[in-house]
Structure formats: structure tokens, C-alpha cells
Amino acid sequence: MAKPQGFDFWKTTLKGARFVVAPMVDQSELAWRLLSRRHGAQLCFTPMLHAQVFVRDANYRRENLYNEVCQEDRPLIVQFCANDPEVFVQAALLAQDYCDAVDLNLGCPQMIAKRGHYGVFLQDEWELLEKMVKLANEKISVPITCKIRVFKEIDKTVCYAQMLEKAGCQLLTVHGRTKDQKGATTGIASWEHIRAVRKAVCIPVFANGNIQHLSDVLRCIQETGVQGVMSAEGNLHNPALFEGRSPPVWEMAEEYLEVVKDYPPCTLSFVRAHLFKLWHHTLQIHQDLRKELAKVKNLEGLADISKQLRLRCQEEIAKGKELGEMQENDLPFPHWICQPYVRPASKELVANGSIKELVMKKTACQKRALDISDRTADVLSKNKQKKKARNPNKNFCLEQKPKYIKCEQCGNPKGNKCVFNLCRGCCKKKAYKEVADCLSHGLKFKTKAEKQKEEEQEII
Structure with a gap:
């Protein structure tokens, strides 16, 4: 039986999915995908998997895909990073029976991708990418999709997308940011680039970038004409985003912890990271529990910290502090409500009209600066963390040296x-x-x- 192509694939296999959870390293694991699906997500991606490791390591396959087979978790797209056509095809062949499509990551901008030579650092090697997509499209039984970042030039981005379509890509996810837009310089994604790609190709297109609320999803579809919209950080801070709800944080946190218990095993670091994202705004106020959350070494401990945070929030509600906390934190909702955390936009991009609608107030940027200083220990490299363990008094802050x-x-x-x-x-x-x-x-x-x-x- 021939595999579905393009729009047939999107309409039948993916059931016309419009609300999509992004592939997020160590964050879009089974438990989180199931939680997101319960609250409106129609399609999920696995975290990015390393094709070469997936091929050679049976334990890696079992831990990241084989043990996570679940009928509730469909449709599902497995994402790989790779830079070798043969290795990519081998990994795809091993994964094809556990998913509905295989995605090639051409968007990861992190340093690990640069060192490994994959993700967005392949975007100039069109001959190699054409060979990878074409070979995989010929060899495996499920469709091949790609997730890309844009070039600064719209015309070049369009040609890039058309090349992948011609090679055999059946669905394209376009993250409207360039390779350099990451971390402190993340800025705002360009929907103009996404709209141009959508008009130029004959396959379904998903948009990624600037998605924090359901209203953003609907506006993005209207302005770009895409078939679906993908959310990453917006989903992490509010898994009910696609429902158009902003529930109390503890509601989502407790439900997530229940899913983790029902579908073990789930790596403790993944669970901890999700709780940090969900409770982000509240943890800026209750710093003592923030430190405790970083220390606990089991699932019960994480659940207990989450419970303590809920009790403190409920005490504040009982005392009628809602308005005061909103003003203090400069948030649209009280801190115990699921809501996005928005990075400040770069100065070069603020001139764009669509950006003005999305950038938060100046005080949010100040809050971001405070947050970065609070998280100094969290962002140390592994090498510096080892040095810190040997010498707790060692100072890595250059400004304080x-x-x-x-x-x-x-x-x-x-x-x-x-x-x-x-x-x-x-x-x-x-x-x-x-x-x-x-x-x-x-x-x-x-x-x-x-x-x-x-x-x-x-x-x-």
C-alpha cells in the first residue's frame, strides 16, 4: 500500500491536526505529550533523538521510543538529528513502526548541534539535505517531514523550502527565526517568512514562533495560511494553551504528576524541569521553595514541593492578595495562573509592527534580568558545576570578580x-x-x- 503524500497525509494520518506540540529535548516526553493531548493538542513530536545513537544503542531506542508505545499517543512524529543519509535512513527504519512520520531536525541552533554538525548548521548544505530526504523518502514506509529555521532573506528561505519539497518532504514546519536568534537574542519570529513559504510550496506547512495563547494560534493561521501551528515554550508554561484556558498552575502540575505515575519510568530531571516551567512566576516569589525544588531527589519530593506551592498560593487568595501580586509582578494574571514567560525582544526587531503587539512591558525585561541572576547556578556548564562542587565558594560571575x-x-x-x-x-x-x-x-x-x-x- 502506497504511503499517503502531502495533504492526503495531513488529512488522513494526522487527522488534519492544527494544534501541535513541538519536539523539545528532554521536555516532550510521553507523560507531557499525554497531558498536552488531554488539553487540546492534536499532534505531538518526540524530543529530538540522535540518529547515530539510536542505530547503535538498543537501550537508547527502548528508553526513548520502544517503551513509550501508547495508543493515546497518536498521531506521533519521531524527530531525528543526523548528518549522514545512510545513518538517518537506518534510524528511520528502526522507528517507522512506532510512529506516523519521521522528521529531520534542521532547526536546532544550540552549541551541541554546532559541535555535532546537525540541526540548523546543515542549512547551507543543500546537496546533502536533498540526498538525505530523498533517500529516506524512498526507503521508509512512513512520510518524511522537516523542521527548519529561516534565512534572513525571504527568497532564499522559499528556495530552501522548495528544495526540500522536491526531495520528498511531505510536511514542513517553519520556525520563523534565524540561526542566530536564540537565548538572549531570541527576538520575535517572522510570520512574513512563513507566509511566503506557505504560498510557494504544495505541501502542508506548520508555523512555529510567537505562540503564547490560543488567540496567537488563530491569528497565525489567518495571517500565514498555514495548516497547523506548533508551540514549544508556550505549551511548557501552559499545557492547556490549545484549549484557550489559563488554569491554576497546581491543576496542571498535579495532573502531570499523576500521568508520570501512570506511565513510568520518567526521568526525574524531566519532571523537575516541567515543574520549574509551570511554577516559574510563583517561584520568583517563593525563593525558598525554588531552592528546595532543585534539591529533592525523588518524585514524592517534587510532588510535595508542588503541594506546598499550591497551599501558599491558596493562602494568598484567601487573604485577597490577587490584585497586589499582579501589580508587583507586572503579569497579566496572578502568578499562580498558567501564563507565558516572554523573552525580551532584540532592539533591531522592535521596529516591526507585529512585534509591538507581542513585546511585554519594560518591567518584564527587568524581571528577566533578575531571573537570570537568580538562575546563575542552573546555567553553569557541567565543567563549572564540577568545580563548584569541589569549591562551593568559587565565583563564576565575571562582574563580581x-x-x-x-x-x-x-x-x-x-x-x-x-x-x-x-x-x-x-x-x-x-x-x-x-x-x-x-x-x-x-x-x-x-x-x-x-x-x-x-x-x-x-x-x-
Whole structure:
């Protein structure tokens, strides 16, 4: 039986899905997908899986897909990162019986993707991508889809999408941000790029970017003409987004924890990360419980912290603090209501008219700055975390470190006890010229008499 193509695939296999949960590393696991489906999501992606590891490691396959087979969790698209056509096809063949389509990740902008040479860092290698998509489309029994980021130029983005369509891509998800729009420079996604792609291709298109409320979903469909809309961070902060509801956080947190219990095993770090996202705004107020949430080492402990947060919020409600907390935190709803967390937009993008509607007030940017300082420990690299474990007092904040004293000649840091107040390089030159010692830099020079005596001994 021939596999469905393009719009037939979207209408039949994917059941005309419009509300889509994005592939999120360590975040779109089975329990979260099931929670999202219960609250309006019609299609989910797995987290990004590494094709090469998926092929060689049976445990990796079992932990990330095989053990997660669930009839409630369909339709489902499995996403892989890969940079080798043969490896991608092998991984897709191993996954095809457990999903409705296989997606090639061409959008991950993180440093790990740069080091591994996959994701958005393949977007200039059109010949390789064409070969990967074409080979997979020929070899596997389910459709191939792709998730991309845009180029700055709309015309180039359109040509890119058309190339993937011609190679055999049956559905395209377009994240309206460029490779450089990430982290502090995330900015606002360009729906103009997405609209141009939708008009230029003959396959279904999903839009990704700027989706925080159901109204954003509907507006995006209207403005771009896409078949579906994908949400990532908006969904993490409010899994009822596609229902158009903003429920109390504890309602979603407690339901999620129940799903985790019903569908074990679920990695503890995944659960903790979800609770941090759900309780994000409340944890800015109850810092003591924020620290506790980071420390607990089992599911029961996480559930207990979530319960304590609920009780504190309910106490505030009973005391009639709703209005005061809203004003204090500059949020549209009280902090215990599921609502998005919006990153500040970059200055270059604020001029865009559509962005003005989406950017939050200036105080939200200030709150973001405070949040970053609060999370310093959370964002340390693994290497720095190990150093921190060995030396808890070690300071990694450059702004708080004492300013070094500069070398008088070149400006590099000077030696702490250098007799000339110079760096090692400048000290060596000066010491040699003046035949002087600097014990701080370990520079011990011989006197002229000592040199003459050595020369005489060599002659003898």
C-alpha cells in the first residue's frame, strides 16, 4: 500500500491536526505529550533523538521510543538529528513502526548541534539535505517531514523550502527565526517568512514562533495560511494553551504528576524541569521553595514541593492578595495562573509592527534580568558545576570578580609579586636587559662574573 503524500497525509494520518506540540529535548516526553493531548493538542513530536545513537544503542531506542508505545499517543512524529543519509535512513527504519512520520531536525541552533554538525548548521548544505530526504523518502514506509529555521532573506528561505519539497518532504514546519536568534537574542519570529513559504510550496506547512495563547494560534493561521501551528515554550508554561484556558498552575502540575505515575519510568530531571516551567512566576516569589525544588531527589519530593506551592498560593487568595501580586509582578494574571514567560525582544526587531503587539512591558525585561541572576547556578556548564562542587565558594560571575592589575607595558594581567609590575612576557625582556631577577616569575639570571666563569670552564 502506497504511503499517503502531502495533504492526503495531513488529512488522513494526522487527522488534519492544527494544534501541535513541538519536539523539545528532554521536555516532550510521553507523560507531557499525554497531558498536552488531554488539553487540546492534536499532534505531538518526540524530543529530538540522535540518529547515530539510536542505530547503535538498543537501550537508547527502548528508553526513548520502544517503551513509550501508547495508543493515546497518536498521531506521533519521531524527530531525528543526523548528518549522514545512510545513518538517518537506518534510524528511520528502526522507528517507522512506532510512529506516523519521521522528521529531520534542521532547526536546532544550540552549541551541541554546532559541535555535532546537525540541526540548523546543515542549512547551507543543500546537496546533502536533498540526498538525505530523498533517500529516506524512498526507503521508509512512513512520510518524511522537516523542521527548519529561516534565512534572513525571504527568497532564499522559499528556495530552501522548495528544495526540500522536491526531495520528498511531505510536511514542513517553519520556525520563523534565524540561526542566530536564540537565548538572549531570541527576538520575535517572522510570520512574513512563513507566509511566503506557505504560498510557494504544495505541501502542508506548520508555523512555529510567537505562540503564547490560543488567540496567537488563530491569528497565525489567518495571517500565514498555514495548516497547523506548533508551540514549544508556550505549551511548557501552559499545557492547556490549545484549549484557550489559563488554569491554576497546581491543576496542571498535579495532573502531570499523576500521568508520570501512570506511565513510568520518567526521568526525574524531566519532571523537575516541567515543574520549574509551570511554577516559574510563583517561584520568583517563593525563593525558598525554588531552592528546595532543585534539591529533592525523588518524585514524592517534587510532588510535595508542588503541594506546598499550591497551599501558599491558596493562602494568598484567601487573604485577597490577587490584585497586589499582579501589580508587583507586572503579569497579566496572578502568578499562580498558567501564563507565558516572554523573552525580551532584540532592539533591531522592535521596529516591526507585529512585534509591538507581542513585546511585554519594560518591567518584564527587568524581571528577566533578575531571573537570570537568580538562575546563575542552573546555567553553569557541567565543567563549572564540577568545580563548584569541589569549591562551593568559587565565583563564576565575571562582574563580581576583582579587577586584575594590568601590566604597565602591554595591559595583560601582571604577576601578583612581580618586582617590575609586569606580566611574565614583559618581565622576562626587562629582566634580561637589566640582568636582574624576578623570583615571582621564576626568572633567575646569572651575573657577568658567573657567565665569564662558565665560559672559561667550557673552553678548558
